Amino acid sequence: MEQSSPKKTIALHETVYLVEPGRRVREVQVWGRCGSLYTVRFTDTGGGIRVRRDRLFFTREAARARLQNGRAPCPPQTVSHAWHNVPVWEC
Secondary structure, eight states, X not given: OOOOOTTSXXXXXXXXXXXXXXXXXXXXEEEEEETTEEEEEXXXXXXXXXXXXXXXXXXXXXXXXXXXHSOOOOOOOOOOOSGGGSOSOOO
């Protein structure tokens, strides 16, 4: 299993694989780096985000193995506060 290691650098415009938290693996392209954060662009939608190095993998198989060995997906969180439904202006 080839995991992203701190010693191996990721070059700009290199295609790598991102593990979304407990969900799926997505193909991304590296567009920049600032400190420990990488700016990546999704190859399927064109959108982009900044992620830590430990979420990026060089092969799809390594990313899938991380997803299977990781923790179970979190259940959707419910809002426990009712104040979000109160209108801002009451006359």
